[in-house]
Amino acid sequence: MLDQQLVRAPEFPQGARWINSAPLAMRELRSKVVLLDFWDYTCVNCVRTLPYVVEWDRKYRERGLVTIGVHAPEFTFAREARQVERAMAEFGVTYPVVLDNDYAIWQAYSNQGWPSRFLVDSDGYIRNQHLGEGEYLATELAIQGALRQADPDYRPVPLTIPLREEDRPGAMCYRPSPELYCGYARGEIGNAEGFAEEAVAIYIDRNERETGKFYLQGAWRARGEYLELAGTRGHIALHYRGKDVNLVVSPTGDPVELMLGLQGGQLIGAAAAEQPSIIVYQDGRPLPDTNAGADVQYANGEAVVTPTRPRMARLVSNPDFEEHDLRLEVHGRGAALYAFTFTTCLARSQ
Secondary structure, eight states: OEEEEEEEOOOOOTTOOEESSSOOOGGGGTTSEEEEEEEOTTOHHHHHHHHHHHHHHHHHGGGTEEEEEEEOOSSGGGGOHHHHHHHHHHHTOOSOEEEOTTOHHHHHTTOOSSSEEEEEOTTSEEEEEEESSOOHHHHHHHHHHHHHHHOTTOOOOOOOOOSSGGGSTTOBOOOOOOOEEOSTTTOOBOSTTOOOBTSEEEEOOOSOOOTTOEEEEEEEEEOSSOEEEOSSEEEEEEEEEEEEEEEEEESOSOHHHHHHHEETTEEOHHHHHTOOEEEEEETTEEOOGGGBOTTOEEETTEEEEOOOSSEEEEEEEEEEEEEEEEEEEEESTTOEEEEEEEEOOBOTTO
16 A cells, blocks of 8 residues: 655664664665564464565565564563564574564554564655555565666566465455453453452353453463463363464463573573473364464373463464364463464465
8 A cells, every 4th residue: 555645764772673684764764675574472473474574575676675673572571582582483584673562653653453564665664554464465565666766777577476376366255253362351251150350269161252352261370461370270162263373372471480491592491490391172062173373282192282372372273264162171280371363364265
C-alpha cells in the first residue's frame, strides 16, 4: 500500500539494544533503502513472514537494501535478548535487529500489530507499508522500485517465487478460531469457577465446549499473561477450527527460574530433570502422526511436546482446514501456557 502523503521515517531511540549491529540511525542510512520488519518471535504470522524478509535481505543487501528487524515483545520473557538471539539463529535472521522492549519505535511509527513492514526510500520517506501476512509480491516490487529510484543503474533481479504453496495465487483461506490467550488479562476461560487471579484454584472439566474458550482440569495458577500448572498433572481443552494449532509455552512462567535454569536457551541442572511434558490428544484420541506439528515427538504411541524454553510450539498440522476438540495433558509442575494460535490457508490443490 503506497502512502498518499510522504512521511519522514522517525529516528530510532537512543539506548536501545541492537543485535547483529552497532546502533543505527535513519539519518545515517540516507541513500539506502530501508525495510523495517516489526515482529515477535512467538507470533505465528511473524514466523510465517520471516522467510520472505530473510530472502529479501539476501537478494538485495548488496544492491542497497538495509533490512532491520524491530522486535516488539508480546510477552515478558521475549524482552530477554538471549531469547531473541536464539530465535534469530533458528530462523536464519542475520540482519540487524533492535529490541523495542518499551514500544518506543512501535509508537513512533504508529504501528498497529505484528507483523508489519515499512519501506523507507533513499530520501528517508516511508513509501510502502503492510500489516499482517501476505502481499509479498507487492512488497518486493516496492523494494525494487525504491532501489531503482535510488540508483538509476539498478538492474532488477527475478522476483521471489512463493516459498509455500499456500502463498500462491488462488490459495483457499478460511476463518479460523481467533487467537486464544490463557492469562487472566486477556484469556477466555470456560470453567464456571472462572479465574482465581494470582492464586491457585482447582478446576473440574465438565466436558462442555464453546469455541473461543478453554477448559481446565486440575490445579492451576492464573497470572496476567499465562496459566501455570500448580499440581503435577492437569489438562487444558478447547474446540477449534483451523489447519494448524500452535501454543506459546514455557517450562516455567517465573522469570527468576528462567534466568537461573536456562543456559544457551535450554534448561540445565535440576530444572531440566523436573521439566514438564505435554501430551496432545485430538477428538479424545492420541494425536496421529499424520496430524502432528513439527515440535511433536512420539513416545510409547503418545504425541509429546517438551517445553525446554519459552517459544511457540507447533502442535497440530492437519491435512486440511478442520474442526476438532483438542486436549493437552500436562505432566510435571510448572508448565506455563500463554496463547493458542490457529492458521488457515491451504493450497488450491488441497
